[in-house]
Amino acid sequence: MSEQGTPVAAGVVAAVVGFSSSFVVVLAGLTAVGATPVQAASGLLALCVAQALGMLWLALRHRTPVSLAWSTPGAALLVTTGAVQGGWPAAVGAFLATGVLVVATGLLPRLGDLVAAIPVSLARAMLAGVLLPLCVEPVLALADSPATVAPVVLTWLVLQRRAARWAVPASLAVALVVVVVTAGDAVAAGDLLPTLAVTAPGWSWQALVGVTLPLYVVTMASQNVPGVAVMGSFGYRVPWRETMGVTGLGTLLVAPLGGHAVNLAAITAALNAGPAAGPDREQRWRASVSAAVTYLVLAVGAGALTALVAAAPDGVVQSAAGLALLGTLAASLSDALADPTDRLPAVGCLVVAASGVSILGVGAAFWALVVGLVLRRVSPSAPSPTSSAGRARSGTHRR
Incomplete structure (x- = not known):
């Protein structure tokens, strides 16, 4: 492969890996909060x-390999x-x-500072608690339906080495093959076409507190801040405000x-900004262009995959x-759990998030942060409010 083609190939790989590794999570999340299959596909x-x-x-605009993604943690x-x-x-x-x-x-640095004031241990613990029930699913499903789930798990296990x-992309491909074999007749031809469905927004304080705040926090802490750090590790500065x-x-x-949310990519950013996109750092922005074009192609298959x-x-x-x-x-x-002095608040936050409890119509993620902050306040060895997330965020004011 020629050197000129390397960024193009890296961008295609980044888009395919990013899309195939998490589109089912996006569909599951949208469906869970009330979307129909058509609305989720949209x-x-x-x-x-x-x-x-x-x-x-x-x-x-910036000749920089900035990578964007949807919020998988969100x-x-x-x-x-x-x-x-x-x-x-x-x-x-x-x-x-x-x-x-x-x-x-x-636009407002103080808002970013408020997010940075949330201890990184609690933000990560909340995310871990959210993910834990989802990550248990392969174990439960394998016990209940070994014939259909085992090929998915075995594919993932073999390719790990x-x-x-x-x-992950291969295990998802196997899962789709299983679906086609077992339920192909249930899919109508009209459902395979890409569609857009517009929904007029509604408002409830429970949704604003229980969805907006946790979604914003987890997207900033688990996508945007790490995305800046990944880009920085390869010598690129993200135009933060833009x-x-x-x-x-x-x-x-x-x-x-x-x-639900568009944000900086974290993991796939390394594919576009790293050596996989070619030896010439000045040309790696082409990988992001290639990834963007690939996402436009993948968008056509959204209806069929849904x-x-x-x-x-x-x-x-x-x-x-x-x-x-x-x-x-x-x-x-x-x-x-990296900071020993912060482990009890982090574990408390994790447990509440994993519980799935809903109080006053507000979901567990919000209450997990509340419990974590309370435990952090009453813990006899509570650390200072400064967090590594805050240190990471402070550098973005210059970007």
Whole structure:
């Protein structure tokens, strides 16, 4: 392969890996908060297009391999949140409010400082608690339906040793094959076409507190801040304020179409910004352009993939999603428990988030942060409020 083609190939790989590794989580999250299959397919399509257009703008404007993605941790949060007061329209309103907060983060440094004041251990513990029930699904499904789930798990297990990057996409491909074999007749031809469905937003304080705030926090702490750090590790500076404006505006535009959040990529950013995109650092921005074009192509398949997921036997797609999130769970647990003096508050936060409890119509993620902050306050060895998330965020004011 020629040197000129290397960034193009890296971008295609980044998009395919990013999409295939987590689209089932997005569909599951949107469905959990009330979306119909058509509305979930619309959200997936809109997210693909929005992040593609955002990447094209930032990469071409700044000649920097900035990578955008949907919020996979945010989608996992929606799965555990479940139906909210006001139904799907209220969830759409919560997504819109999240977009407003992201835009405001780029315009108002003090808002970013408030997010940075949330201890990184609690943010990661909340995410770990959200992910834990999802990551248990492969175990439960394998016990209940070994014939259909075992091929998915075995594919993931074998490729962990031989080609770890492709373990999750391959297991998802096997899951879709299982769906086609077992439920192919249940998928109508009309369901395979890409569609957009507009939903007028509704408003409820339960959705704003239980969805908007946790979605904003987990997206900032688990996507945007790490995304800046990944780019920095390869010598690139993210145009912070403009990127928050682009991703926040993207979130505002996709929300009525069913999308939950657009943000900086973290894991796949390394593919576009690292050596895989070629030896010439000045040309790696082409990888982001290539990834954007690939996402536009993948968007066409959103309807077909949603129809297949909707027709899947119980446990098959859930198992693939759980396997896809194991790496994120491991990283979240490591960060949450890294500081010995902060472990009790982190564990308390994790337990509440994993419980799925809903109080006053507000989901567990919000109460997990509340419990973690209270435990941190009363703990005799409570650390100072400064967190590594805050230190990471403080550098973004210059970007």
